[in-house]
Ligand SMILES: Nc1nc2c(c(=O)[nH]1)N[C@H]1C(S)=C(S)[C@@H](COP(=O)(O)OP(=O)(O)OC[C@H]3O[C@@H](n4cnc5c(N)ncnc54)[C@H](O)[C@@H]3O)O[C@H]1N2
């Protein structure tokens with residue numbers, strides 16, 4: 249059995265960022281930029297007012313109250329012709345360009361409108377409520393770097409930069425193949441010894457959450473012909489993910505059946521719990537990630553291995569496993585030779601410390617516990633017994649795109 253770290257390295261070595269495609273900005277949310285995005289506009293394009301009020305020369309309102317002649321009216325989208333002279337003001341609104349000669353804004357709450365004149369009640373510092381040209385960004389500047397997944401905020405910035413088309417990475421296409429005579433799709437009639445298949449659907453959701461496009465194939469029966477036929481439908485995908493049939497039982501067919509169709513195995517089995525029978529290889533040119541059938545094992549392996557693959561395919565460069573520090577909420581026994589990923593509750597103390605408490609039962613069939621878990625406490629192989637309060641590292645499960 250190889251370590252989690254080695255498995256991840258060997259898996260990631262098989263992937264490069266996908267080619268870019270050009271999308272209208274309205275469709276680019278959640279995509280990863282393939283090129284740095286340069287602004288084609290300066291924002292604001294000229295000095296503008298940040299408030300509704302009067303454009304003035306600060307020197308004219310140094311002593312208040314005072315009266316100024318109102319010589320113009322400028323809503324956003326228009327401008328004032330001519331230069332402001334001493335003793336003059338221009339009625340102005342938020343976003344309108346500052347008239348030539350003016351240097352400050354008096355907000356309307358600090359004035360009284362008179363007929364053709366305005367009484368100013370408060371003096372202002374030069375530049376008061378003026379947004380200088382280029383305050384936000386200037387044409388030619390890089391506003392967003394390549395390799396960034398576009399948030400809603402980024403989409404707004406790209407739009408303001410006047411970039412209607414964006415070059416982004418193609419979405420990774422991931423074929424998903426669940427296996428087993430005992431599983432049927434939700435809603436289908438169930439025989440007496442059958443259960444509902446959850447893995448295909450949790451994996452599809454995980455692929456989507458990571459920015460990929462899932463192709464959920466039909467469930468393969470536990471026979472070689474069924475597996476081989478359905479695996480053939482993954483042609484053209486960037487990755488085939490199987491779930492189930494990965495272990496040592498004679499009904500655990502994936503290696504054997506796909507071996508007959510040219511599966512070249514890179515590795516099988518890692519020192520990890522849950523997820524021991526994980527496999528990685530390539531079948532007829534398509535990378536294959538074989539996940540164990542236990543529902544929790546499948547999801548934990550998706551977090552640890554599928555997600556970094558999808559990130560690499562999209563050109564996202566970030567550390568694959570972001571571990572955070574915490575204190576244990578309960579004691580733990582000595583670990584065996586597999587690295588543990590314990591489904592845990594997290595609690596933040598008033599001093600900011602996070603206390604992570606692994607659930608008492610960690611069976612890899614328990615989806616309800618997985619769903620309640622907020623983090624996975626990571627325990628190294630052969631970790632010694634640990635007491636409540638001991639420092640520990642955990643992998644957060646929420647607060648990110650892939651909220652498992
Ligand atoms: N003698 C041994 N037995 C097992 C070992 C071992 O090392 N020696 N490993 C165990 C571990 S660890 C795991 S994990 C499982 C993985 O086995 P498989 O990948 O072969 O998965 P299956 O046997 O097909 O199924 C396991 C379990 O999961 C349920 N399952 C399968 N597919 C789905 C699905 N789509 N949705 C929901 N549930 C699913 C299935 O009914 C089984 O209960 O092997 C251990 N055994």
Ligand code: MOO
Nearest residue numbers: 522523524545612
């Ligand atoms: O590795 Mo298995 O995933 O412990 O249940």
